[in-house]
Amino acid sequence: MAATLKNFLNALDCRQIFYHEPHKPHELVLRKRTLVRFFLIFLFLTLTGCEQTQPSRSEFALGTVCTITLYEQGDKTVYNNIFSRIREIENLMSVNIPSSDISRINAAAGIEPVQVQKETFNVIERALYFARLSGGAFDPTIGPIVSLWNINGDNPQVPSREKIDASLPLVNWRNIELDAEKRGVYLTRRGMTLDLGAIAKGYAADEAAVIIKNAGISRALIDLGGNILIIGEKPDKKPWSVGIQNPLDNRGSVIGVLHTAEKTIVTSGVYERFFKENDRRYHHLFDPSQGYPAQTGLLSVTLVTGVSMDADALSTAIFVLGYAKGLSLLKTLPDTEAIFVFEDKSVRTTSGINFTLTDDSFRLQP
Numbered sequence: 001m002a003a004t005l006k007n008f009l010n011a012l013d014c015r016q017i018f019y020h021e022p023h024k025p026h027e028l029v030l031r032k033r034t035l036v037r038f039f040l041i042f043l044f045l046t047l048t049g050c051e052q053t054q055p056s057r058s059e060f061a062l063g064t065v066c067t068i069t070l071y072e073q074g075d076k077t078v079y080n081n082i083f084s085r086i087r088e089i090e091n092l093m094s095v096n097i098p099s100s101d102i103s104r105i106n107a108a109a110g111i112e113p114v115q116v117q118k119e120t121f122n123v124i125e126r127a128l129y130f131a132r133l134s135g136g137a138f139d140p141t142i143g144p145i146v147s148l149w150n151i152n153g154d155n156p157q158v159p160s161r162e163k164i165d166a167s168l169p170l171v172n173w174r175n176i177e178l179d180a181e182k183r184g185v186y187l188t189r190r191g192m193t194l195d196l197g198a199i200a201k202g203y204a205a206d207e208a209a210v211i212i213k214n215a216g217i218s219r220a221l222i223d224l225g226g227n228i229l230i231i232g233e234k235p236d237k238k239p240w241s242v243g244i245q246n247p248l249d250n251r252g253s254v255i256g257v258l259h260t261a262e263k264t265i266v267t268s269g270v271y272e273r274f275f276k277e278n279d280r281r282y283h284h285l286f287d288p289s290q291g292y293p294a295q296t297g298l299l300s301v302t303l304v305t306g307v308s309m310d311a312d313a314l315s316t317a318i319f320v321l322g323y324a325k326g327l328s329l330l331k332t333l334p335d336t337e338a339i340f341v342f343e344d345k346s347v348r349t350t351s352g353i354n355f356t357l358t359d360d361s362f363r364l365q366p
Helices: 002-012 076-093 099-106 118-133 143-149 161-170 200-214 309-323 323-330
Strands: 059-063 064-069 177-178 184-187 220-224 225-232 239-247 254-260 264-269 273-277 280-283 297-307 337-342 344-347 355-357
Touching: 059 076, 064 076, 076 099, 076 118, 076 200, 099 184, 118 177, 118 184, 118 200, 118 309, 143 161, 200 220, 200 225, 200 264, 200 309, 225 239, 225 309, 239 264, 239 297, 254 297, 264 309, 297 309, 309 323, 323 337, 344 355
Parallel strands: none
Antiparallel strands: 059 064, 064 220, 177 184, 220 225, 225 264, 239 254, 254 355, 264 297, 273 280, 297 337, 337 344
């Protein structure tokens, strides 16, 4: 089915976007994003009739390939401004840049508060909001567990139970103290590490959208390694079509098509980053209460809403919570929909989703 869709798009001579990363040796599959959460989706856009568009631009930032498409209103200056802004955010919020606000906070854990830039403070505040909302299923202090498993690195491994038990007391969002007046952030225990990987990329997408709209551009696509944000509408006024990745197949294989207007679409799934040991798959979506990859019967969760930063955090939180608790949380949130893909290959959606299943090896449940 994916090949059929690709041929259809080629026949129309319209723009396509495909993601593929070859499997790495020793059964390690590592998505080059590689934070919060990233999501991820395989995206294709179908347009009625053909159109001439300005070339999109792709650059490596935030640990992934970021692609911006401004369509017929593309402008070099706007592209430059967008990628400059993305890198500003990366330099402030990356755990891998020693001079970033986040690295400075981590270095001072258990010692003293650190004054940070206003936007870093705001993103941390929002992260704590989702930590409270999800009962800790989303926890920005997950850093010690992430480091222990090293799924983002060259030598991922299953840690011993003793090492996990020693790290778990350092994972507790309640041990982040904020001083709004001084923009101070303090991790109260030595060894704690803040990691905004599951929310900062969404914030960067929202900021890119601000630049695009301020430039008067009416139609664009932001794709930050799979975090998708659509601006405007198609010329024929029909919904955009977004392919949802098959979490059991190679990147680019889809299970179905989401039909949507201007929204952000973010997926958290077991296929994004994982490794295998003794024939068992270990993915990067950790349960903060256990220190192990979350086992909730889900393969992926796709969030569809209006704010990419929120979708980024929520997709992780809801995956960790599982279907029943995640659905209960979703019902409390306005303008927020989801697609759930389960280990038994069933698919469920919330009531506001317009989704067409295209892979008959999966089944859509009411």
